[in-house]
Amino acid sequence: xxxxxxxxxxxxxxxxxxxxMEQAAHDLPFEIxxxxxxxxxxxxxxxxxxxxxxxxxxxxxxDLIWTARAIQAIDLSRIENGQLLKQQALARRADSRxxxxxxxxxFVQPSGALGPVPTEQIVMLPLQHGVDTFAFLPSALKEWPxxxxxxxxxxxxxxxxxxxxxxxxxxxxxxxxALAVEASEGMTFADVGNLSxxxxxxxxxxxxxxxxxxxxxxxxxxxxxxxxxxxxxxxLQSMFSPAIATLRSQGLPVVLAVPQEGYRGWHxxxxxxxxxxxxxxxxxxxxxxxxxxxxxxxxxxxxGYYFVSPELVRPHLSTAEWDYWYAGxxxxxxxxxxxxxxxxxxxxxxxGGSYLERMSRVRVWNVFMDEHTYLVRRWRxxxxx
Amino acid sequence: xxxxxxxxxxSYYQIVSEALQANIESGNLPAGTRLLVSAVADRLRVSRxxxxxxxxxxxxxxxxxxxxxxxxxxxxxxxxxxxVRTNLHGLLLxxxxxxxxxxxxxxxxxxxxxxESDILNCIPFGTFQISEAGxxxxxxxxxxxxxxxxxxxxxxGLIGKDRSSHWIAGPFGARMLDNAHEVRRLLExxxxxxxxxxLETAMLIEARAAIDAVLTGNAALSSKTLEELETDLHVTALxxxxxxxxxxxxxxxxxxxxxxxxxxxxxxxxxxxxxxxxHALVFDHLLxxxxxxxxxxxxxxxxxxxxxxxxxxxxxxVFDAAEIAPYLTRIH
Numbered sequence: 261x262x263x264x265x266x267x268x269x270x271x272x273x274x275x276x277x278x279x280x281m282e283q284a285a286h287d288l289p290f291e292i293x294x295x296x297x298x299x300x301x302x303x304x305x306x307x308x309x310x311x312x313x314x315x316x317x318x319x320x321x322x323d324l325i326w327t328a329r330a331i332q333a334i335d336l337s338r339i340e341n342g343q344l345l346k347q348q349a350l351a352r353r354a355d356s357r358x359x360x361x362x363x364x365x366x367f368v369q370p371s372g373a374l375g376p377v378p379t380e381q382i383v384m385l386p387l388q389h390g391v392d393t394f395a396f397l398p399s400a401l402k403e404w405p406x407x408x409x410x411x412x413x414x415x416x417x418x419x420x421x422x423x424x425x426x427x428x429x430x431x432x433x434x435x436x437x438a439l440a441v442e443a444s445e446g447m448t449f450a451d452v453g454n455l456s457x458x459x460x461x462x463x464x465x466x467x468x469x470x471x472x473x474x475x476x477x478x479x480x481x482x483x484x485x486x487x488x489x490x491x492x493x494x495x496l497q498s499m500f501s502p503a504i505a506t507l508r509s510q511g512l513p514v515v516l517a518v519p520q521e522g523y524r525g526w527h528x529x530x531x532x533x534x535x536x537x538x539x540x541x542x543x544x545x546x547x548x549x550x551x552x553x554x555x556x557x558x559x560x561x562x563x564g565y566y567f568v569s570p571e572l573v574r575p576h577l578s579t580a581e582w583d584y585w586y587a588g589x590x591x592x593x594x595x596x597x598x599x600x601x602x603x604x605x606x607x608x609x610x611x612g613g614s615y616l617e618r619m620s621r622v623r624v625w626n627v628f629m630d631e632h633t634y635l636v637r638r639w640r641x642x643x644x645x
Numbered sequence: 646x647x648x649x650x651x652x653x654x655x656s657y658y659q660i661v662s663e664a665l666q667a668n669i670e671s672g673n674l675p676a677g678t679r680l681l682v683s684a685v686a687d688r689l690r691v692s693r694x695x696x697x698x699x700x701x702x703x704x705x706x707x708x709x710x711x712x713x714x715x716x717x718x719x720x721x722x723x724x725x726x727x728x729v730r731t732n733l734h735g736l737l738l739x740x741x742x743x744x745x746x747x748x749x750x751x752x753x754x755x756x757x758x759x760x761e762s763d764i765l766n767c768i769p770f771g772t773f774q775i776s777e778a779g780x781x782x783x784x785x786x787x788x789x790x791x792x793x794x795x796x797x798x799x800x801x802g803l804i805g806k807d808r809s810s811h812w813i814a815g816p817f818g819a820r821m822l823d824n825a826h827e828v829r830r831l832l833e834x835x836x837x838x839x840x841x842x843x844l845e846t847a848m849l850i851e852a853r854a855a856i857d858a859v860l861t862g863n864a865a866l867s868s869k870t871l872e873e874l875e876t877d878l879h880v881t882a883l884x885x886x887x888x889x890x891x892x893x894x895x896x897x898x899x900x901x902x903x904x905x906x907x908x909x910x911x912x913x914x915x916x917x918x919x920x921x922x923x924h925a926l927v928f929d930h931l932l933x934x935x936x937x938x939x940x941x942x943x944x945x946x947x948x949x950x951x952x953x954x955x956x957x958x959x960x961x962x963v964f965d966a967a968e969i970a971p972y973l974t975r976i977h
Contacts, residue, residue, distance in 0.1 A: 303963055307912060324963070327956040328912050457820055630819035632962040637772050637816050637977040
């Protein structure tokens with residue numbers, strides 16, 4: 261007896277809010293099982309057990325899982341609006357502002373390696389991207405001189421002792437910490453996205469000392485914990501934008517910083533398991549194409565994410581939503597979070613401005629550094645201190 | 646997680662105890678012979694701890710009996726007469742090859758390769774502390790032997806001491822791989838040029854055919870096959886050059902082979918068509934007697950393989966080591 265068709269999807273909890281899961285389940289003719297894993301365990305599963313999933317929402321590890329042969333190439337001709345991606349890839353070569361690392365290793369080259377030259381096969385379907393920054397409560401900084409430019413250095417500022425939080429994720433956390441150390445210690449790292457062993461040591465030593473002094477109030481691991489952290493007295497911390505939507509809908513006047521040193525850029529994309537075949541593979545393509553209809557992207561726009569082809573989500577957004585999230589205009593009406601709670605007040609303007617203004621201020625993209633093993637070792641030391 | 650002890654160093658005290666038991670049963674070690682740990686160790690040319698343990702075992706089994714003064718005597722406790730002080734070197738004993746083969750082999754050599762491989766198999770996954778006592782227990786060797794092994798690993802740059810004087814290994818990161826590659830790139834092509842005149846055509850033809858068999862799909866690519874193909878080029882072919890210093894230096898730089906083996910174990914056979922074609926090119930030059938051409942082809946192969954190995958190391962960095970030798974403790 262054959263089992264009823266079920267598509268197995270692995271993702272971090274932020275990227276598929278409940279509304280997205282419900283919409284996909286409603287629109288697609290087969291069952292979808294979402295497994296939300298917020299730690300490195302998700303990546304370990306994907307790499308070692310490709311037969312246990314069909315689709316993976318990857319973040320900054322496409323090259324790694326491609327090396328591990330955990331995913332298969334995606335046939336661009338089977339993707340709705342696939343040719344749009346190709347055109348974008350060509351156009352973006354001259355303008356890296358909005359996409360940065362998204363297209364650098366997107367296309368499967370004839371040698372089997374990944375590269376920027378468009379071909380008919382892609383390693384991942386680019387979906388969402390955006391910028392991350394830290395957030396703060398203005399009331400905690402009211403004694404500071406007015407007009408001080410926002411800076412990552414504030415993460416380590418002594419005046420905020422005991423009231424700062426940082427995330428537990430090693431790759432993203434280390435990048436943010438490196439930006440903070442550069443700003444607060446007046447140093448410059450050659451490449452914040454690929455720190456050397458010595459540079460990792462500098463950052464880790466400072467973090468460890470600060471932690472032992474009691475600088476950090478807490479360390480959070482997902483957007484739920486991030487929101488709770490600020491509800492419980494943290495005044496400045498690393499932030500994921502879904503937590504901003506949550507906090508604002510609860511009335512906490514959180515401000516997302518526009519750091520003078522630039523943002524940390526990120527993208528999340530869809531990959532198909534190496535083991536998917538037959539009707540599982542058909543279902544995987546159906547799921548990818550469901551995303552390309554823009555409905556899912558419209559939902560995650562409401563928590564601050566940009567979609568790979570903004571024009572595809574536009575029909576599913578109100579004019580007020582589009583103007584606020586993409587155009588950088590003041591909100592013409594109250595805007596809701598993906599959960600349907602009001603999260604943006606009338607007249608509010610998105611920090612950092614429009615889509616291109618914000619994306620062009622990316623200083624560094626999330627990336628698995630060459631010295632990842634060393635980085636993780638020092639990061640664990642920090643977490644366990 | 647426990648793992649089987651490497652065959653070469655499997656239960657050393659058991660080998661000793663079995664050897665003694667066989668010689669007692671055959672009468673080579675007559676009843677009444679006094680057995681002192683130091684004398685037995687000297688006769689068998691092994692260190693004392695495994696002998697001590699072997700004698701304890703034999704006493705527990707009733708084949709020998711402890712003496713009230715010192716040592717043991719062959720025979721059951723109740724059959725005891727006065728122990729005979731025999732010079733054990735005067736006895737003709739039947740000894741297994743494990744004990745025979747290390748005549749002249751220094752104690753540290755027996756376990757060096759096993760310890761080195763245990764450490765290399767862990768450090769791509771993090772930092773580990775090495776227990777001297779743990780190695781002694783695991784391999785049944787004395788502290789002196791353990792220290793000898795560790796100081797040699799230290800000299801190779803594989804391990805070091807931390808501030809509190811503990812032996813530490815790892816992590817094996819991209820920098821270590823880069824460093825090894827830089828030196829390997831300088832040495833290995835030169836070693837191949839030196840080896841080329843001595844290479845036998847039959848060996849080259851066989852190695853080339855093995856590559857073709859995989860490339861044409863006639864032979865399945867298992868991790869064993871892959872390892873054999875790597876050995877053909879990077880070990881067997883190079884070994885025919887006669888400079889021992891060069892030989893040792895090249896070996897020290899070949900740590901990328903470990904990364905590829907681990908990748909095969911944890912993730913699956915690595916993608917290898919390019920690697921096979923590169924190997925084939927080197928052998929084609931060698932078959933023509935073109936040492937210089939082979940060296941150029943080998944240089945290209947090492948560079949390309951380095952890029953691929955770096956990518957594989959990145960995948961491994963996501964994991965914790967699944968199999969850790971009992972004398973290693975992960976610290977971060």
